[in-house]
Amino acid sequence: MRPDPPVFSLISRFQQGGGFLKRLTAKTADRHWLYERSVQNPDQEIPFIRRVFKREYGRHPRFLREDFCGTALLSCRWVAAHGGHTALGVDIHGPTLDWGRRHNLKPLGTAAQRVTLVQDDVRHVSRPRADVISAQNFSWWTFKTRRELSGYLHNCRRSLRDEGMLLLDIYGGPEAQVPQLEEREQDGWTYVWDQDTFNPITHEIRCLIHFKFPDRSQLKRAFRYDWRLWTLPETRDLLEEVGFRKVVAYWEIADGDGEPSGIFRPGTRGDLAPAWVAYLLAYR
Numbered sequence: 001m002r003p004d005p006p007v008f009s010l011i012s013r014f015q016q017g018g019g020f021l022k023r024l025t026a027k028t029a030d031r032h033w034l035y036e037r038s039v040q041n042p043d044q045e046i047p048f049i050r051r052v053f054k055r056e057y058g059r060h061p062r063f064l065r066e067d068f069c070g071t072a073l074l075s076c077r078w079v080a081a082h083g084g085h086t087a088l089g090v091d092i093h094g095p096t097l098d099w100g101r102r103h104n105l106k107p108l109g110t111a112a113q114r115v116t117l118v119q120d121d122v123r124h125v126s127r128p129r130a131d132v133i134s135a136q137n138f139s140w141w142t143f144k145t146r147r148e149l150s151g152y153l154h155n156c157r158r159s160l161r162d163e164g165m166l167l168l169d170i171y172g173g174p175e176a177q178v179p180q181l182e183e184r185e186q187d188g189w190t191y192v193w194d195q196d197t198f199n200p201i202t203h204e205i206r207c208l209i210h211f212k213f214p215d216r217s218q219l220k221r222a223f224r225y226d227w228r229l230w231t232l233p234e235t236r237d238l239l240e241e242v243g244f245r246k247v248v249a250y251w252e253i254a255d256g257d258g259e260p261s262g263i264f265r266p267g268t269r270g271d272l273a274p275a276w277v278a279y280l281l282a283y284r
């Protein structure tokens with residue numbers, strides 16, 4: 001079993017290396033830029049998506065829909081990774097999509113033509129049907145009732161091609177229910193994951209992201225999430241109820257020192273980590 005890993009390090013499970021900006025301050029920094037580098041790592045996620053899809057269907061996926069895409073980093077890296085890849089990013093927030101257009105799509109050049117961004121509720125988009133739908137960084141926890149989440153998952157299923165796969169990430173463990181602050185040093189700033197409140201009756205959880213800088217300035221509440229902390233078995237049940245043929249949990253294995261390795265394997269028995277991140281893969 002791995003030693004007590006802080007929740008934040010699991011949330012940013014694929015840490016990025018190599019920053020170069022040392023003189024960031026709350027005034028000069030851009031919260032989306034910081035978020036992408038603190039939390040996301042599409043360069044590890046894309047090979048994972050390709051591998052688990054191919055394991056099921058014997059071919060690589062081509063068309064990715066990124067739900068809750070935010071700045072569409074994953075979509076942009078997806079099309080950059082392969083000339084045959086196309087992507088559809090869906091997010092409800094226009095200004096965040098605009099940021100992604102400026103900072104992620106534009107640098108792609110002609111490959112940007114293979115990315116479509118749609119400003120809408122993810123529950124309202126079902127065409128064109130995708131090989132893969134990815135809903136990451138727990139964004140699907142925005143749906144707090146069984147009816148809402150079920151409606152979303154049902155829409156995902158009907159948005160997939162016959163050979164299609166939905167990827168959800170999920171975290172849990174006893175520490176996931178404990179209000180706490182966790183800090184991680186980045187190259188030029190500190191990322192702070194703030195599990196602010198948790199209600200054990202409803203499982204509603206409020207989380208915040210703050211950034212701190214070497215000059216002691218701070219971007220407090222740069223991001224705020226009002227979620228329901230869904231458990232893995234209830235999510236699996238819902239995926240099966242809406243008709244997914246096969247649901248597989250990918251659990252993160254520990255490295256030689258008992259630390260989270262960033263490597264996920266299909267499994268039916270998890271270790272008793274105080275906090276963990278896993279993937280649920282649902283095959284249409």
Ligand SMILES: C[S@@+](CC[C@H](N)C(=O)[O-])C[C@H]1O[C@@H](n2cnc3c(N)ncnc32)[C@H](O)[C@@H]1O
Nearest residue numbers: 068069070091092093120121122136137139142
């Ligand atoms: C945690 S961010 C995810 C950003 C990025 N995709 C990632 O993996 O880190 C959540 C995003 O979901 C969007 N969002 C929330 N509810 C939504 C909904 N019902 N439909 C579409 N987008 C939604 C927000 O605008 C926000 O950009």
